[in-house]
Amino acid sequence: MKIGVIADDFTGASDIANTLAKGVEPEDGLQTAQFPGTPTAPADKEIEAGVISLKSRTAPVEEAVADSLRALRWLKDQGCQQFIFKYCSTFDSTKEGNIGPVAEALANELSAQKVVFCPAFPTTGRTVFQGHLFVLGKLLNESGMENHPLTPMTDANIRRWLHYQTEEAVGLVPIDTVKQGSEAIAAALQKADERFVIGDAISDEDLLAWGEALKDAKLITGGSGIALGLPRNFLRGTSPKSAGSVFTGIAGPAAILAGSCSGATRGQIDVHAESHPTFAIDVPGVMSGDVTTQMLLEFFEAHSGQAPLVYSSGSPDDVRAIQSQFGQEVVAEKLDNLFADVARELAETGYKRIVVAGGETSGAVAKAVSEALGSPAMSIGPEIDPGVPVLSVGKSEPIVLALKSGNFGAPDFFAKALRMMEAGK
Ligand SMILES: Nc1ncnc2c1ncn2[C@@H]1O[C@H](COP(=O)(O)OP(=O)(O)O)[C@@H](O)[C@H]1O
Numbered sequence: 573m574k575i576g577v578i579a580d581d582f583t584g585a586s587d588i589a590n591t592l593a594k595g596v597e598p599e600d601g602l603q604t605a606q607f608p609g610t611p612t613a614p615a616d617k618e619i620e621a622g623v624i625s626l627k628s629r630t631a632p633v634e635e636a637v638a639d640s641l642r643a644l645r646w647l648k649d650q651g652c653q654q655f656i657f658k659y660c661s662t663f664d665s666t667k668e669g670n671i672g673p674v675a676e677a678l679a680n681e682l683s684a685q686k687v688v689f690c691p692a693f694p695t696t697g698r699t700v701f702q703g704h705l706f707v708l709g710k711l712l713n714e715s716g717m718e719n720h721p722l723t724p725m726t727d728a729n730i731r732r733w734l735h736y737q738t739e740e741a742v743g744l745v746p747i748d749t750v751k752q753g754s755e756a757i758a759a760a761l762q763k764a765d766e767r768f769v770i771g772d773a774i775s776d777e778d779l780l781a782w783g784e785a786l787k788d789a790k791l792i793t794g795g796s797g798i799a800l801g802l803p804r805n806f807l808r809g810t811s812p813k814s815a816g817s818v819f820t821g822i823a824g825p826a827a828i829l830a831g832s833c834s835g836a837t838r839g840q841i842d843v844h845a846e847s848h849p850t851f852a853i854d855v856p857g858v859m860s861g862d863v864t865t866q867m868l869l870e871f872f873e874a875h876s877g878q879a880p881l882v883y884s885s886g887s888p889d890d891v892r893a894i895q896s897q898f899g900q901e902v903v904a905e906k907l908d909n910l911f912a913d914v915a916r917e918l919a920e921t922g923y924k925r926i927v928v929a930g931g932e933t934s935g936a937v938a939k940a941v942s943e944a945l946g947s948p949a950m951s952i953g954p955e956i957d958p959g960v961p962v963l964s965v966g967k968s969e970p971i972v973l974a975l976k977s978g979n980f981g982a983p984d985f986f987a988k989a990l991r992m993m994e995a996g997k
């Protein structure tokens with residue numbers, strides 16, 4: 573393995589696995605595998621980039637640090653030379669953590685002198701300018717992310733946000749330096765007084781310059797965009813190769829599960845509901861025990877073949893109301909468990925295609941599905957929409973998954989994902 577990634581959630585892991593497998597040009601993609609948690613056995617020798625999916629974004633700080641260090645040590649054992657800590661392109665975290673503490677622990681373990689933080693992902697509208705994060709041209713804290721159920725992002729100044737989370741001083745390599753290219757970036761990094769440095773980037777060209785500048789960096793942190801230019805550093809001088817695995821498509825029963833409350837996902841649910849059966853989970857009913865796994869499974873069975881969708885997703889007012897009654901963590905845990913139980917049953921009863929919306933929700937579902945299949949590595953198939961590939965789990969009787977970040981995907985994402993999973997392209 574050459575590049576090792578520690579991703580703080582499952583959708584983020586599939587996003588960066590997609591970037592590394594795809595490459596900028598088909599010939600510079602790496603043979604990439606995504607792992608559900610840190611494996612206990614060595615990886616296949618042909619894998620060049622290994623992406624470990626953790627569920628550490630909203631875990632207690634000590635747990636997130638311990639899980640990340642365990643992942644790092646396994647990746648080191650597989651021979652990785654460069655490590656990426658992947659977090660969300662909207663820098664999802666609270667003032668108390670976890671990005672700062674995890675980055676600090678990884679940097680110390682690797683004796684990294686400088687660590688870049690760059691969540692930019694311009695293809696999906698995430699840009700970093702003068703240390704401020706924008707989503708589709710809006711400041712992060714005015715983008716809808718200020719209403720996130722678990723990590724409300726109330727400040728677009730990520731230099732300041734990161735500083736709340738760490739003792740390290742936080743510097744900046746600004747956009748005018750980035751525009752001068754990789755040598756200027758490397759020189760600015762070298763000169764910076766601070767160990768932690770926010771990296772501006774507003775285009776893929778900027779990210780490619782960053783990739784070149786970071787060719788010798790031990791640890792890099794960011795969204796999937798920062799990985800764009802990295803495979804080239806490892807492939808330079810080798811013969812061209814073709815990326816990824818060959819995915820030919822899988823037919824069979826399908827189900828869609830949505831737990832994201834983002835505006836994009838709620839819009840996608842509305843579009844899907846126009847021509848497909850949908851089931852809105854009554855969240856107070858989940859809390860009282862009136863909504864059961866069995867009810868959701870019966871809905872899927874009754875609408876088999878019609879791309880049925882079950883969702884808990886609610887408006888910011890719905891989310892606030894239920895959280896103030898029961899507490900944020902209790903609600904999230906109950907919903908995660910419900911989705912995981914449903915997914916396990918689906919996997920065990922012959923469902924072949926499962927689409928999930930939401931990072932935490934995807935973590936719960938993907939863990940349950942891979943456990944049901946013996947926790948194999950997931951291989952990376954075609955990209956459905958930017959940042960969301962088809963994932964194939966298991967070899968002899970594979971199940972395909974799409975783990976969609978709450979905010980990603982076109983309005984017709986759900987139907988499109990199921991079509992691509994079946995057609996293989
Ligand atoms: N109606 C709801 N009310 C409160 N919380 C909810 C509701 N629906 C989902 N959630 C919780 O909101 C969180 C959404 O996070 P996640 O799945 O990561 O989505 P995203 O990708 O948008 O961040 C999950 O913890 C989920 O359990």
Ligand SMILES: O=C(O)[C@@H](O)C(=O)COP(=O)(O)O
Binds near residue numbers: 659664931932959
């Ligand atoms: O970087 C991103 O935006 C995504 O890869 C990501 O991390 C997804 O997180 P969720 O929005 O919580 O699904």
